[in-house]
Amino acid sequence: MSHLKKAYAAAFLYAVIIGFSLIFVKFALISAHPIDLLAHRFTLSFAAAAAVVLLRRSKLRLSGKDMLAMLPLAVFFPTLYFALQTFGLLYIPSSEAGIIQATIPLMTMLLASYWIKEASTFKQKIGIALSVAGVVYMIAMKGIHMNAANLNGALLILLSSLSFAVYNVLGRKLVQQYSAADITFFIMGVSFVVFNGFAIGRHAAEGTLTSFFTPFVDPLFIASILYLGILSSLITSLLTNYALTYMEASKMSVFINLATFITVIAGVAVFGEKLLPAHITGGLVILAGVMIVNISGKPTRKLSETNRRSD
Numbered sequence: 001m002s003h004l005k006k007a008y009a010a011a012f013l014y015a016v017i018i019g020f021s022l023i024f025v026k027f028a029l030i031s032a033h034p035i036d037l038l039a040h041r042f043t044l045s046f047a048a049a050a051a052v053v054l055l056r057r058s059k060l061r062l063s064g065k066d067m068l069a070m071l072p073l074a075v076f077f078p079t080l081y082f083a084l085q086t087f088g089l090l091y092i093p094s095s096e097a098g099i100i101q102a103t104i105p106l107m108t109m110l111l112a113s114y115w116i117k118e119a120s121t122f123k124q125k126i127g128i129a130l131s132v133a134g135v136v137y138m139i140a141m142k143g144i145h146m147n148a149a150n151l152n153g154a155l156l157i158l159l160s161s162l163s164f165a166v167y168n169v170l171g172r173k174l175v176q177q178y179s180a181a182d183i184t185f186f187i188m189g190v191s192f193v194v195f196n197g198f199a200i201g202r203h204a205a206e207g208t209l210t211s212f213f214t215p216f217v218d219p220l221f222i223a224s225i226l227y228l229g230i231l232s233s234l235i236t237s238l239l240t241n242y243a244l245t246y247m248e249a250s251k252m253s254v255f256i257n258l259a260t261f262i263t264v265i266a267g268v269a270v271f272g273e274k275l276l277p278a279h280i281t282g283g284l285v286i287l288a289g290v291m292i293v294n295i296s297g298k299p300t301r302k303l304s305e306t307n308r309r310s311d
Helices: 003-029 034-055 064-088 094-101 104-115 122-142 148-174 180-206 219-246 249-253 255-271 277-295
Strands: none
Touching: 003 034, 003 064, 003 094, 003 219, 003 255, 034 064, 034 180, 034 219, 064 148, 064 180, 064 219, 094 122, 094 148, 094 255, 104 122, 104 148, 104 249, 104 255, 122 249, 122 255, 122 277, 148 219, 148 249, 180 219, 219 249, 249 255, 249 277, 255 277
């Protein structure tokens, strides 16, 4: 299988994992404060990333200059992205968050064209618009209840989406210099330090340090944190960084709308929600948009292997 086909497979698997992740975030928030959830999530992610580094043949070599170059990437994803998303989901349902996250491909296309001069064709613009329209139609038919009470949540999800768009563009540049494994290890490490620092600081200030691990008495929380920490944080980061090595940022970002469709399907499978004709129609429109974006324009230029560190 060619690198480009593997990149598309990685992007599709990313969409599937992310599609189920919002449900597990909702489950985990039943037992844990958002900051505690993020701390436990990235403790597990960083431990798994460290295990990957220890088991692989090539050693991790990151200088101070390398870490400084990667730091902006770690700030936008996963730190800001997941923090804003988790707090946003306190105020709005995952389905409403999905329609807001549909703006990610548009944001990414605009940022990529300005920041890294990544051109997109007219057909690709149409494809992105179609994928957004599919999400809007699918969720609008399901019913959206946006009011003053959850505007804060909507704003947080919008800022989370912007963070991911910035990450897509920054990541496209950095994968030319560093391997996906090295980038993933570093950004997981930063998130581990940041979120545990905030969580421990909050508990210390409130005198509740003994309750930091209380959520682990709930089996549903344990299952959720395993999914979120390993699959939805570590594995999706590896998949994204790998895909961005061989795909334009705008092509990669459109898979987030496919993830939204999968979120609806997950709701049907997990919560027994009714599958409406609008879901099927919207899903087909999303898939059409994703296909148009990824088959239109010039073939994706493969990054030179000499410009990247080997995995």
